Amino acid sequence: MATDLFLQNGFAGTSMSAIAKASGMTKASLYYHFANKEDLFIACVTDGYQHALSSLETIVADDQASPEEKLSQAFDTLYDTVINSAVGRMSPLIAEVSRAFPQVARSFREEYILPHEALVAQILAQGTKAGVFKPIDKKLMSHLFIGPIVTLSLSREMFAKFDDLDEHFPVGELKAGHLEAIKALILIN
């Protein structure tokens, strides 16, 4: 609710009055639940963490799938999460708020980014152990793996109101090409 408003109008562009109205409350009631605007924002951000991580966790824990299948599933999940979910789309917003409130950045990193990276690293480690993936530096893999997805999400947010959005940023094709590129980089033989 408040999350949607923040996404649409930014942090400074979303007033407590607007949030109260959208929540069917008055401002004063809102301030009964949250000490201030930052706390409310942080609640919005952390609220979205859980679900985004759980789908990756089930992929990692799957005993049936091969490392290559898991990699493909991780791509599906990450593209879906970063591009469609509220938390994923919030990156630029978090960057904006982080300037004034660095603890927002810290919490985002520790509770969202690092667990994500760790899960992706686990999938890659499973593949390396099975002898099908080359070992690769973890930071570099995050750079090449998550980088394009976040930028795609940012671009799509930026051009959300344009009617040729999907023509210029075709998620499916870009995802497929990206996956092939990563495979070319890490698959053995």
Added chain:
Amino acid sequence: MATDLFLQNGFAGTSMSAIAKASGMTKASLYYHFANKEDLFIACVTDGYQHALSSLETIVADDQASPEEKLSQAFDTLYDTVINSAVGRMSPLIAEVSRAFPQVARSFREEYILPHEALVAQILAQGTKAGVFKPIDKKLMSHLFIGPIVTLSLSREMFAKFDDLDEHFPVGELKAGHLEAIKALILIN
């Protein structure tokens, strides 16, 4: 000047009073030069376009260098531009402002993003013509080429105030690994 303020505090977080003060003017004088805040912001953004493009243009026009050398030089330029220059760092800011003023996004795309992509595409086309690069889809290449760099810039903005910035986001290493990955993807033999 105003650009730096926008970068530090976001669009809504930067007041006309603050800009006027930093410019050694009063608010009223500022409004003599710019009709409103958006116009001033657009002026800041477009102002940075020129230089950012010119360095890529000289690389493309170079008759001496091999396509592989040009690719490496383009990496140096893009990393430097996106991470260090004002325009490059402005992407999240432009995303913020674009929600309210879509023409900002359009101008950014047409005058900055598309020319950039076209120049990179030219380097790749030169390599393909010379028989050293495989042909590759233009949109995909932008996704894989520019995506990681923009996300790196965004991350570094987000964690700019943290003392372990360069440890977590080591530009040099990531750039080198990224270049190797792109080469693995497009180099023939």
Added chain:
DNA sequence: GTCTATACAGTGATAGAC
């Protein structure tokens, strides 16, 4: 072209009744 002064809407946040 730059200034002082100001209009006026909206902001985050609080006091106190119910």
Added chain:
DNA sequence: GTCTATCACTGTATAGAC
């Protein structure tokens, strides 16, 4: 736990003198 009413303040923008 929610309300009405209000606080002090800052925001964008403008009028009019010099």
